[in-house]
Amino acid sequence: MKAHDREVMTASIGALIQHDGSTHRWSPLTEEKWTLVTSIDDYSCKILFADFFPAETTWVHIQATKAVIEKFGLPLRYYVDSLRVFRFMQGRDSFWRKHVLQTDDIDTQWGKMMHLLNVDVNYALSPQAKGKVERPYRWLQDRIVRTWALEDVVKLEEVRAVLWDEVSRYNNHQVHSTTKEIPALRFRQALNEGNSLFHPFYLPKPYTSPKDIFCLREQRMVNGYRRISLFNHQIQVPNVPLREEVDVHMVPDQEKQVMELRIWWNATMVHSVSLPLQGFKVHL
Numbered sequence: 001m002k003a004h005d006r007e008v009m010t011a012s013i014g015a016l017i018q019h020d021g022s023t024h025r026w027s028p029l030t031e032e033k034w035t036l037v038t039s040i041d042d043y044s045c046k047i048l049f050a051d052f053f054p055a056e057t058t059w060v061h062i063q064a065t066k067a068v069i070e071k072f073g074l075p076l077r078y079y080v081d082s083l084r085v086f087r088f089m090q091g092r093d094s095f096w097r098k099h100v101l102q103t104d105d106i107d108t109q110w111g112k113m114m115h116l117l118n119v120d121v122n123y124a125l126s127p128q129a130k131g132k133v134e135r136p137y138r139w140l141q142d143r144i145v146r147t148w149a150l151e152d153v154v155k156l157e158e159v160r161a162v163l164w165d166e167v168s169r170y171n172n173h174q175v176h177s178t179t180k181e182i183p184a185l186r187f188r189q190a191l192n193e194g195n196s197l198f199h200p201f202y203l204p205k206p207y208t209s210p211k212d213i214f215c216l217r218e219q220r221m222v223n224g225y226r227r228i229s230l231f232n233h234q235i236q237v238p239n240v241p242l243r244e245e246v247d248v249h250m251v252p253d254q255e256k257q258v259m260e261l262r263i264w265w266n267a268t269m270v271h272s273v274s275l276p277l278q279g280f281k282v283h284l
Contacts, residue, residue, distance in 0.1 A: 009042065009178075013190040014075040014198035016042040016122070017068065021056045026144055026159065034156065036140070036163070037064045042079070044187035045176045048072060050140075050167045052159050058109045059216065059252060065113070066214040073198035077120035109216050116204055116213060139174075140166055206267040211260070215249040222246060230261070231280050235273060240265045252277055 010016050018040040025033050035056040039049040048068050053060045065078075107115060114121050143166045144159075171184045179186055190196055207213060220228035222240050229235075230248060240246060249262040259280050263271040 011043065012195045012197045013041050013043045013046075013187055014073065014196050015077070017048065017075045017078045018042055019061075019065070019078050019080050021061065022141075023056055024141065026052075026141070028145065034159065035060065037061065038140075039064060039068045041075075041183075041187060044181075044183050044190060045179055046171050046183035046187040047167050050163060052156060052163060054156070061110050062113060062214050062216075065110070066210070069117070069201050070210070073200050074117060074119055076197045077122055078114065079122045079124060081124050112217055113213060113215075117201075118204075139170065143169075208269070209262075211251045212249050212262060212264070212269075215251045215262070218248040218250065219245050220248055228263075233275060233279075235261065235263075235271075237263055237265075237271055239270050246270070250280070252280070 019038070021035050021037045023033050023035045025031065026036070034052045034054060036050065036052055037056070037060060038047055040047050048071070049064050051064070068075075111121065140163070144162055147162050147166070172182065174183070175181065176183055176186075203210065203213065218230065220230060222228055222237050222242055222244050224242055226238070226240070226242065227234050227236050228246060228248070237246060244265060247264040249264065251260040251262065252258075253260065254277065257277045258274050259277045260274050261272060262269055263273075
C-alpha cells in the first residue's frame, strides 16, 4: 500500500477507484447528519457507487466496495484518505486495535479485505490530493440540498431517491469539466475498446462464498472446552484441536439484527452459527 499526495489521471477504466465518505447535515429541514459514500472511476469520472448511510463505519465501506466489485469487477487499485477505516495509525488507534481488531496486524478490517482481493490501496495525504473526488461531492451536495429544500425531503428513504436521480444526471447527462465528456459514455467507450483494467471477481481459495471475503474478521484460540470466546459469547467449535487458532468471519445483517459467524481452521470452514447482533461491539 502506497501513499500518494497528488491528483491522478489514469489511462484506463478500473486503473483507480476514488473512494470516499462525507458526513454532513445534507437537508436543511433536519438536524440529522448522514454519510454519503461514493466510488468514482478515475479515468471516466463515472460514479460507480453512491448511497447515504446513518453513519460512516467500517461495514458501510466494506458493503460499498462489495457493490462495486460485484458489478464491475476487481480494479487495479483504490484511492482513499487516511480515515481510520482505511488506515491503521499506531497510537491514535490503539483502542481500536485492542478492542476491535484483536490483532497486531497493521491492516484495518477494510485493508485486510483489499489485501485478500489483491487490490492495491493508495492514500491521499492532503485535501488537495483528493480534489477529483471532492468535486462530485460539491456538485451533488449543491444539487441535493436545493432539491431537498424545495421538495421538503426529510427521511432517509426520500434522500436516497433524490441522490440516485442526481447521480443518474451526473453520469448520463453532465459533461465533466476535466474530461469534457459525459462520464457514462466515456466509460462505455473504454469498455468497447478493451481499455479496461477491471478483471472478473473470483473467490480466492479456499473460500466458497463472498461472505468470507466481504466480512469483519477476528482470530480466537480454542480453549480446553473446545470453545472460543467472542464478545461475551461462548461458541462451541467442533473438529478443531485444543489451543489452535481459528479465523472468525463475521457477517452482520442489520435488517434482521443477526450476526452470522463463519469459523475457519486449516483452510476449512468448521462451523457456522447465527447470533443476535446486539452485543457485538464491532464498528458497524
